[in-house]
Amino acid sequence: MLFCYVALLPIVALFFYVRIIPIGFSFLLSFYKWNLISPRRPFVGWDNYLELLEDENFILALKNTTLYSFSTVLLATAIALPLAVFLSRKSRLSPFYQTIYFLPVITPMVPVAIAWKWIYDYNYGILNYGLSLVGLPSVAWLTDPSIALWALVIMGVWKVLGYNMVLFLVGIRNIPAEYLEAASIDGATDWQRFWRISFPLLRPILLYVIVTSTINAFNVFTQVYVMTLGSQSAPGQAVRMLVFDIYTNGFQFFRMGYASAEAVILTLIVLGLTVIQFSLARDDSAKGT
Amino acid sequence: MAHKRSVGRAIGLYACHAVLMLGALVMVMPMLWMVVTAFKSAAEIAIWPPVFLPKDWTVANFSGAFETAPFGRFFINSGFIALVSTASVMLTSLIAGTVFAKYRFPGRGFLFGLVLATAIVPFEAYMIPLYIQLVSLDWVNTYQGIILPYLFMAFGIFLMRQHVSSSIPTELMEAARVDGAGEWWILARVVAPLSGNALAAVGIFAFIQGWGIFIWPLLIANDQLLFNMELGLTQFQFAFSADIGKLMAGSVVSVVPMLIVFLLLRRRIIENMALTGLKG
Numbered sequence: 001m002l003f004c005y006v007a008l009l010p011i012v013a014l015f016f017y018v019r020i021i022p023i024g025f026s027f028l029l030s031f032y033k034w035n036l037i038s039p040r041r042p043f044v045g046w047d048n049y050l051e052l053l054e055d056e057n058f059i060l061a062l063k064n065t066t067l068y069s070f071s072t073v074l075l076a077t078a079i080a081l082p083l084a085v086f087l088s089r090k091s092r093l094s095p096f097y098q099t100i101y102f103l104p105v106i107t108p109m110v111p112v113a114i115a116w117k118w119i120y121d122y123n124y125g126i127l128n129y130g131l132s133l134v135g136l137p138s139v140a141w142l143t144d145p146s147i148a149l150w151a152l153v154i155m156g157v158w159k160v161l162g163y164n165m166v167l168f169l170v171g172i173r174n175i176p177a178e179y180l181e182a183a184s185i186d187g188a189t190d191w192q193r194f195w196r197i198s199f200p201l202l203r204p205i206l207l208y209v210i211v212t213s214t215i216n217a218f219n220v221f222t223q224v225y226v227m228t229l230g231s232q233s234a235p236g237q238a239v240r241m242l243v244f245d246i247y248t249n250g251f252q253f254f255r256m257g258y259a260s261a262e263a264v265i266l267t268l269i270v271l272g273l274t275v276i277q278f279s280l281a282r283d284d285s286a287k288g289t
Numbered sequence: 290m291a292h293k294r295s296v297g298r299a300i301g302l303y304a305c306h307a308v309l310m311l312g313a314l315v316m317v318m319p320m321l322w323m324v325v326t327a328f329k330s331a332a333e334i335a336i337w338p339p340v341f342l343p344k345d346w347t348v349a350n351f352s353g354a355f356e357t358a359p360f361g362r363f364f365i366n367s368g369f370i371a372l373v374s375t376a377s378v379m380l381t382s383l384i385a386g387t388v389f390a391k392y393r394f395p396g397r398g399f400l401f402g403l404v405l406a407t408a409i410v411p412f413e414a415y416m417i418p419l420y421i422q423l424v425s426l427d428w429v430n431t432y433q434g435i436i437l438p439y440l441f442m443a444f445g446i447f448l449m450r451q452h453v454s455s456s457i458p459t460e461l462m463e464a465a466r467v468d469g470a471g472e473w474w475i476l477a478r479v480v481a482p483l484s485g486n487a488l489a490a491v492g493i494f495a496f497i498q499g500w501g502i503f504i505w506p507l508l509i510a511n512d513q514l515l516f517n518m519e520l521g522l523t524q525f526q527f528a529f530s531a532d533i534g535k536l537m538a539g540s541v542v543s544v545v546p547m548l549i550v551f552l553l554l555r556r557r558i559i560e561n562m563a564l565t566g567l568k569g
Binding site: 005022170270 | 338385
């Protein structure tokens with residue numbers, strides 16, 4: 001037993017120092033007003049939160065992030081599911097497709113965001129070139145605020161598609177073949193087999209994928225920083241997202257308490273999503289037994 | 290009738306493959322475009338309409354990028370951060386995973402629950418207090434400050450616990466104990482050798498994560514000599530946004546190590562990713 005404590009002590013100490021304490025500290029800090037340097041750190045109660053409710057940048061960031069997350073997750077799921085269904089059949093090309101579609105998942109975000117920025121370039125981008133080939137006018141993909149969000153969604157879908165695909169593939173492989181065979185014998189069409197047998201059995205994994213990718217999407221930052229914050233092009237307001245707003249308030253305006261209040265809201269959103277997942281998953285297993 | 294149906298199926302199958310091929314093209318396009326642009330001359334990059342392959346392949350962008358900014362240093366920093374993080378994550382996951390899986394002690398359930406419960410809290414939500422803590426440690430602008438949050442991984446601990454409790458027989462550890470082996474010896478000579486695959490999985494995730502970290506170095510590293518590739522690239526982009534060729538060359542350099550890791554360990558990465566549902 002002594003061994004347990006000796007072995008765990010350094011790890012648990014580190015774990016507390018870099019995770020537990022900061023998480024707790026962030027709740028605490030959200031009730032203070034502090035600029036990181038000043039010796040004065042007045043307690044302001046709920047003021048930071050009340051101010052957030054009227055902060056246009058924050059409201060916009062919250063709206064943008066929500067819209068971004070739900071659109072990315074919806075599209076990535078809607079494309080990945082049929083993709084996985086098709087790739088689950090025995091085919092020589094299946095490993096090839098899996099590799100290609102999975103590739104973006106493991107590539108680091110900054111270089112691919114730089115590549116996408118170049119693709120979206122107004123003057124020289126191949127996307128606008130493609131549009132010009134079919135006679136459409138050029139689009140200001142990253143500088144027009146109403147479009148830039150969708151440009152980020154497209155890239156977000158591209159990045160996570162392979163991840164969702166792989167998880168769905170596992171789910172499909174775990175469906176007992178006898179179920180599907182029995183249905184075929186009873187004369188079910190492919191369509192019926194999917195909707196009546198595969199889909200209900202895939203529900204838990206579908207739920208998991210949707211919730212985890214929504215959580216990940218809510219933390220979107222790197223590509224926003226790279227693609228919409230140019231030295232010349234964009235004013236940095238083009239697509240305000242939650243983490244970007246936290247970063248700006250915390251590390252450009254040094255409003256540590258205020259930024260912490262935003263971070264607490266992010267934490268609560270994530271917790272809320274997790275609770276939804278757990279309760280839905282419990283419903284499922286309750287129905288199953 | 291049956292014949293007609295099978296023809297219909299074949300056409301459907303080809304249509305599916307056509308769609309998948311098109312999709313595959315879209316998936317690799319950004320990376321391909323990045324690579325071919327990196328090998329084009331400045332004049333060719335600015336041609337309209339754009340041409341896909343460079344007429345004269347040139348490495349001037351690569352040498353130019355390395356001359357304009359210390360990309361060599363950035364690259365070494367990325368590698369150093371990723372390797373230290375990987376080694377530490379593997380070690381801490383092995384130790385903590387084994388202890389949580391095979392030993393009974395007061396506080397076990399609570400501690401493991403805490404690890405699991407906080408695993409979903411995104412880093413971005415507590416980076417501000419962490420930054421303040423490191424300011425008071427005077428670790429801003431240091432390697433240890435950059436690496437500290439990546440020395441352990443909650444998912445790694447979870448993964449190792451699953452592996453040890455399901456595939457390492459307790460009797461084996463007991464037998465070693467009867468023979469007079471100490472607990473550290475058992476960990477190193479009984480558990481570790483039987484955990485190669487799980488440890489490799491944890492290591493791969495840690496390496497991919499460690500190579501790609503961005504927001505934390507952005508906060509904690511102001512000294513250019515400490516930048517990793519990711520941070521170096523963004524700062525290069527802000528300084529030389531018009532120099533697309535060099536920017537793409539730098540991006541290629543940042544992607545290549547991950548590409549090599551992926552192509553070598555493709556099967557294992559995809560399978561592990563699937564089994565653990567862990568995001569790299």
